[in-house]
Amino acid sequence: MSWGAITFLAPLGLLGLIVLPLIWWLLRATPPRPKDQIFPPLRIFSQIRRDEEMPDRTPWWLLVFRMAMIAILAVALARPFLSERDTQAARDIVMVIDDGFGAAANWSRISNEAEVRLIEARRQNLNVMLIYGQRGGESAPVFAPATAALETVRILRPTPRPVDHIAMTAMIGSRDLGGADAVWFSGGTNFGDAQTLDKTLSGAASKTVLIPDSERMPIFAEATQETAQGFEIIYRRADTASARTQNIIAYGSDGRVIARAPAAFGLGERTAAAEFELPSDLRNQVSRIRPEGQSSAAGVKLLDDSWGRPVVGLVSVSDDTVQPLLSETFYLEKALGPSAEIYKAPLSELLDLAPTILVMPDDSRVQSEGLVEFVENGGLLIRFAGPKLAARSDDLLPVELRFGDRALGGALTWEEPQTLAPFEPDSPFFGLSIPSDVQVTQQVMAQPSTELDSKTWARLSDGSPVVTSAPRGQGRIVLFHVTSDPEWSNLAVSGLYVGMLKRILPLARRRSVAPDATGGAWAADRILDGMGRLVAPPASAVAIDDAVFDATVPSARHPAGLYQQGERRRALNAVPQGLQISAISDVTGAGQPYGKTRTRTLEGILLAIGLTMLAFDALLALFVTGRFARLMPRRRAAALTSLILAAVILTPQLTEAQSQDRPPASQDFNQDALALHFAYVITGNSVIDRNSEAGLRGVTKALFDRTTVEPQAPRGLNIETDNLLFYPFIYWPVTRDAAELSEAAAKNVNGYLAAGGTIIFDTQDQGDRAVFGGGAHPGLARISKPLDIPELQPIPKDHVLTKTFFLLENFPGRYSDGQVWVDAKSISARDGVASVIVGSNDWATGWAVSAQGEYIGAVDDTMPRQIEFARRFGVNLGMYVLSGNYKADQVHAQAILDRLRPESEREQRQPQQLQTEPQ
16 A cells, blocks of 8 residues: 555554544543532531642643554554655566576675565556566566565576576567566676667666666686696676776685685776686695675686696505505605595506596506507606516607616616706706705616607706606606605605605696596586575486586586586586676666665654653653652652653663663673573674574573573673673674774683683574685684683584483584584583583574564574474573583482382492401
């Protein structure tokens, strides 16, 4: 229901205005005036002065005041809001919403603006035809009441694909839009087909195109490239109307942030590079790159097995008689482990895995046509010499070898062991420091030739080659002329050995992630949603054949994300190669920015006015009936009345100021030593503080209902000034922007911990870990810096918190999968109660109840009966801090069991006899 610019969401509340005449009649109604009858004996009282007079009916000004109060409350219950728009819609609306990944970065603005306009359309009883990209499989759009479109918009989410404007144009078809207004909620990006949609919408009576600000336009991830210092990634944007710098974050596979780098777009520039300077071991751990603060799949770059740590196949021959420390592969595994993914297996199995590099020590020497094909097709083969190669050479070598080996005391002998000569500038090992204690006692010799110098990467001090290399087909062979273990040299136990192998690994060609020998398909493991988060794949996701994977474009059947085939992983990124992008404004012209349409609710304002008038009415009733004179001397009545009126007038301001400082319940905290109260830390954020109070109210209710503990109302604390010692535990919600504690606050909190108190730190961000990464929580790091927090550990499975009252396996709140941390060591002085408990599951939301005792917490429902188990954890937590670790104390278990048995079955324990020696 609407009245001008005001819309009533609950118009039935206006029925309260009907009772105004009845109230008027009741307030004006008076009983019949009594008949005066003179009684002579009482005439003497007529001369007595009367100090108090009461009116015979309600004064007209009080009647008007009460009528206005009731009218205001009735209007407030109708939930009015004021719509502020430049133009008021007068025709039906064609609403087009871009729901591809180009709109995800501004989705909150798009959805809010759409909701406001649909509420306005509902107010004017207009029909709306809603068109969005995901509607392809639904029925054709038609004009329908705005309420249906409003429900759809509230649940609509962006997809991890470009929006298809041609398909959206086809939904409109040949309809005549001349009698409707067109509103296009664009993501700001044209993927090459926006012209057709713009032309169709131009046939409407009016066309409005909403476009994000240039600074908030999405940026699109493109190619990554390794550099000498690390790697770089190119980002592209559609709108070039502003200079812009965007931070890019590189994440590891575990979600932690590895590095940040800026991508600076100059005015008029479409591309920018973010350059990361990282050592190779950190660079290899990067698995995902995304812009900071942009929630869109368009900006996410997924990296698979073709990036970073190369897959190295270590050729081995299974021999159970060889001790691990005596095998040649042991030293290779230790040297290559920090820099590569190592698969140790026979050659036939390794070739099926298609690694980038094969390493073949002498004791695992194998001759195979598959090995030759591997090298000639681009593989890198690293070989080591030994007795087998010295006795019999083969063709898969970089240089020709002399027959036999060179050793101390042999035909080709040295006077003493040889050291390594400095590496030459054209060697991959140039720049490595050579320890003076690295010595070679035996080696296989290369046959001198004119090409030997160009194939030599390392020499001994006498000039003989110790590492040689040569290309073979599209691949390369590298030969160490010594063994891979310390038998012929101590190179294998030196740091130089690790450095030389690390220099060789990047020389391998970047492999395409090949399938296994069966040529199977790639199944979706984790996919990207429109906001750029990795989530579980839907049932509709179809596996991709290996033969067509490179040409696959992300779609609903093949969503962007990570695909798996056995142990191998491959990425299908949301932005396909060669995607053409430009600004929507290039097609439609300058559009209207988001945020111009706003609503202002009047419900809260009217309720506040009505309740204030209700309180004031009570004072007026006392004044009108003359009861002030009975309550106090006459000369004080006027002054007190003025003070009360001033207090009533200032009540909203005082209440607001108090809510910003602390809840009213905490004003009498000095009395809390006489009762049991749980407490929470006031953060200054009204939303978080209300949620904390509701959460502890829920814990209090659960303990009251389910145990013999009867806590009182929770308290909000100012940790800098309030006395914390009255509260057994304090719930502390920590935001990412939390400031460092002052000296007074740190001293107060440390005193509380030292006195035996328990603090529950809740970062409440488990649902955002994929966005922010798994690194240290910045707010918690700042807060805990001056605090005496003990060493923490992940909570053990047999911790007392799992069995204090209920038996629990995890500790859910709004989320259920966050890690919980407690004291690493139990302190007997605290009866084993942890001084600090840290988690991220947003427990307050899981516990929250309203003032009427109704549970209001909204959880993610990632586990069955999550709300119930969140309440149980609250009970366990309260019992834990109140009763200690009595559940873990089994000393008296036998005595307790004996007392529970019938008296006839109890153990008969004889007192111990004291034996004394005879005198």
